[in-house]
Amino acid sequence: MYDTSDSHPDIHWPSGFSPADADSFHRAQAVVPGPPERAFQLLTDVANWPKWVPGCEEVSSVTLAQTFEVVWAGHLFEVFVGESVPPRRIGWLGIGGGVMLYQAWLLTGTEDGTEVVVENAVRADAPRRVRADAPRPFGNPSDAWAERLNELWLAQLDKLSQPLPDPAP
Structure with a gap:
């Protein structure tokens, strides 16, 4: 399991899904343009997630x-x-495909936009098996997919947080 000090202190974990309980854990952080309200709206606009x-x-x-x-x-x-506390935090539990994942988002306004922290705590057999077989000096390969997912989420959130271009005159 993971050290709970790896988690942001303002992330609220449900029982059984803290980093200490996780088979895989990852944290990503970025500053995106725009206010927290915009980032929160994008994250909670579930109809557009497939886009x-x-x-x-x-x-x-x-x-x-x-x-x-x-x-x-x-x-x-x-x-x-x-958890849904607009525009500061959102968290959801996803269950399916042999995986239970809690994803927590923390949004904090800064001078440059919004600091976004996303953390994933995963409970599943596959990460446990991979971690048990992983050579320790090279890290945990079961976390690679979670890292990539977080990087993609943050890249897309940054892209979507860009101001809309001015309409042509």
Whole structure:
């Protein structure tokens, strides 16, 4: 399991999904342009996830509901919103494809835009098996997919947070 000091102190973890309970854990951080309200709106606009969330193929809801389904990378996930505090934080639990994932987002206004922190705590057999076989000096290869997913989410969030171009005169 992971050291809980690796997690941002303002992330709220549900029981059983802290980094200490995770089979895979990753944290990513970036500053994106625009206010937290804009970033929060983009993250909670679930109807548009298939347009920008890597691997997201379909969402069963047009608005952020307490529960909804997502087809991601060919697997059906049931998503439960664990926390929604606009525009500061959002967290959801996804269950499907043999994986339970809690993803927490923390949005903080800065002079340059919004500091975005996203953390994933994953519980699944596959990361446990890979981690058990991984040579320690080279890190944990089971975390590579979570790192890549976070990088893609943040890159897309940055892209979508850019101001809209002025309409042509």
